[in-house]
Amino acid sequence: MFTVKTIPYKTSGVLNSLVGEYMNKNETLKSFYAFFPDKNGFNELLNSKPYANFNRQALSDILLKQSEAVKNTSENSLQNIELLKKENTFTVTTGHQLCLFTGPLYFIYKIISTINLAEALKKEFPAYDFVPVYWAASEDHDFEEINHFNVFGKKLEWKSEQGGAVGNFKTKELEVLLPALEKALGKSENSGYLISLFKTAYLQHQNLADATRFMVNELFGNYGLVTIDGNDKNFKTQFKHILKKDIFENSPFALVNSSIKELEKLNYHAQVKPREINCFYLNDNARLRIEKVGEQFNLLGTDTFFSKQELENIIETTPEKISPNVVLRPVYQQSILPNMAYIGGPGELAYWLEFKKMFDEHNLFFPVLMPRNFVMLVDKFTKNKMAKLKFSETDFFKSEIDLIKEFQVKTNSLFDVNAEKEKISELYAALREKTNSIDVTLDKHVLAQLQKQLKTLENIAAKANRASKKKFETEISNIRAIKSALFPNNVPQERHENFSSFYLSYGKHFIETLKEKLNPFVQEQFLLVED
Numbered sequence: 001m002f003t004v005k006t007i008p009y010k011t012s013g014v015l016n017s018l019v020g021e022y023m024n025k026n027e028t029l030k031s032f033y034a035f036f037p038d039k040n041g042f043n044e045l046l047n048s049k050p051y052a053n054f055n056r057q058a059l060s061d062i063l064l065k066q067s068e069a070v071k072n073t074s075e076n077s078l079q080n081i082e083l084l085k086k087e088n089t090f091t092v093t094t095g096h097q098l099c100l101f102t103g104p105l106y107f108i109y110k111i112i113s114t115i116n117l118a119e120a121l122k123k124e125f126p127a128y129d130f131v132p133v134y135w136a137a138s139e140d141h142d143f144e145e146i147n148h149f150n151v152f153g154k155k156l157e158w159k160s161e162q163g164g165a166v167g168n169f170k171t172k173e174l175e176v177l178l179p180a181l182e183k184a185l186g187k188s189e190n191s192g193y194l195i196s197l198f199k200t201a202y203l204q205h206q207n208l209a210d211a212t213r214f215m216v217n218e219l220f221g222n223y224g225l226v227t228i229d230g231n232d233k234n235f236k237t238q239f240k241h242i243l244k245k246d247i248f249e250n251s252p253f254a255l256v257n258s259s260i261k262e263l264e265k266l267n268y269h270a271q272v273k274p275r276e277i278n279c280f281y282l283n284d285n286a287r288l289r290i291e292k293v294g295e296q297f298n299l300l301g302t303d304t305f306f307s308k309q310e311l312e313n314i315i316e317t318t319p320e321k322i323s324p325n326v327v328l329r330p331v332y333q334q335s336i337l338p339n340m341a342y343i344g345g346p347g348e349l350a351y352w353l354e355f356k357k358m359f360d361e362h363n364l365f366f367p368v369l370m371p372r373n374f375v376m377l378v379d380k381f382t383k384n385k386m387a388k389l390k391f392s393e394t395d396f397f398k399s400e401i402d403l404i405k406e407f408q409v410k411t412n413s414l415f416d417v418n419a420e421k422e423k424i425s426e427l428y429a430a431l432r433e434k435t436n437s438i439d440v441t442l443d444k445h446v447l448a449q450l451q452k453q454l455k456t457l458e459n460i461a462a463k464a465n466r467a468s469k470k471k472f473e474t475e476i477s478n479i480r481a482i483k484s485a486l487f488p489n490n491v492p493q494e495r496h497e498n499f500s501s502f503y504l505s506y507g508k509h510f511i512e513t514l515k516e517k518l519n520p521f522v523q524e525q526f527l528l529v530e531d
Helices: 017-023 027-032 039-047 056-067 075-083 106-124 172-185 189-203 208-223 233-237 240-249 251-265 308-317 329-336 346-352 356-361 380-389 393-397 400-410 418-438 440-471 473-486 500-506 509-517
Strands: 003-008 089-097 129-137 148-151 154-157 226-229 279-283 286-293 296-299 322-324 339-344 368-371 375-378 525-530
Touching (some): 056 226, 075 129, 089 329, 106 129, 148 500, 172 189, 189 500, 208 509, 240 329, 322 329, 329 339, 380 393, 393 473, 400 473, 509 525
Parallel strands (some): 089 129, 129 226
Antiparallel strands (some): 003 525, 279 286
């Protein structure tokens, strides 16, 4: 169904400079990570005997209990939860927000990359087992980032007055989106499945965390994917000592800032900056930042204050009320999982590279940082249009204006008056010499006449190019249509379009074939998956 074509990261421009240099094994970055994301790196990692004293029974028990929140946890996923009791089993993890209906396509690509890496490691190192894990960011409170998805140019948005951790949001009110979804997807066997999936996930589960778990199980359960929700008292009990270090000693603040200063000396910019306290306080309808004021601790934006003793007691007795932010979340993950690798996008990997010192301070294993697969889907219709225009896929990483100019050059339809402007400029230069020898005050007048002549030529060229564009109106319209398909709203397709746009055409084979075609060890490549 798909063929894969690869292009270098530099051409696609998807990596920031820091992650780009990391992937190029820049020696100046060696102190910011532990093992490189290739087979040699994983071999070194396994030889280091990580997680020798890890409490695997507790992990397996908690994950099993969490899996019971929905009824569609697969046998393969349950077997992987059981496997985690064994000392030779490790996890491979990605994390993402609870985006409505999975949000943009790269949510799908992150999880496929994670599953494929776990399977590839098993083939490479058969004495070990590797479990793919999706960390559901249920404690996130940025509702505006996850409350919508785009399908066929239509933005379907969940409007809600609920607050706090998004995982607790009640999903019953999503029923109002069904008519718009049905209209956008139309009527077919595949659209019927998608609409049924939406209804079952969001209308038959009470909150967004459970709905997302059901959705992820439905799409990826056959591959043994395990979903983990960090918003769990049992997990946070294991994390209490680091919560205290952050709140009362501010050690992550100092350590991460130290790494940021070192990276800035190398001309890299910080992706995430730590706060003195990197924790929130959770209640039923809010996630409130904790800030020290004098000798007390304030829930920002409220009149609530805790003494140090009161806050220590909260951490000891009800640790589930404390929520780590983006700086502490990686440390939290590595505290409760025997995790070998983290798969993320360029922004995520950039801020992970700021955290190595913090991990060392807490004697925590720093995982291999692996970029997810970057994918652009090109259907037959779009590919045929490209061929007729004599453009390749890589050309469309250029701007629309540059593409149209290139097309005009290819068709000899670009009206260019640069040569004429140069001749007139030379003529007026000679004229200025003559007039200046008579009266230098005439120079301004001569220059003004030159500008008028140049402007006249530019106007002629503009009118000629407008006429040329009108002559090739269909072709230029096709260039714009292709650019819009691959970069809707001027962002990469994978960061905008929802998977449902493609599932309608390909059905259940969409994810199966993507998984088959994507290689987690493809380095320095952006993948174009063509129909």
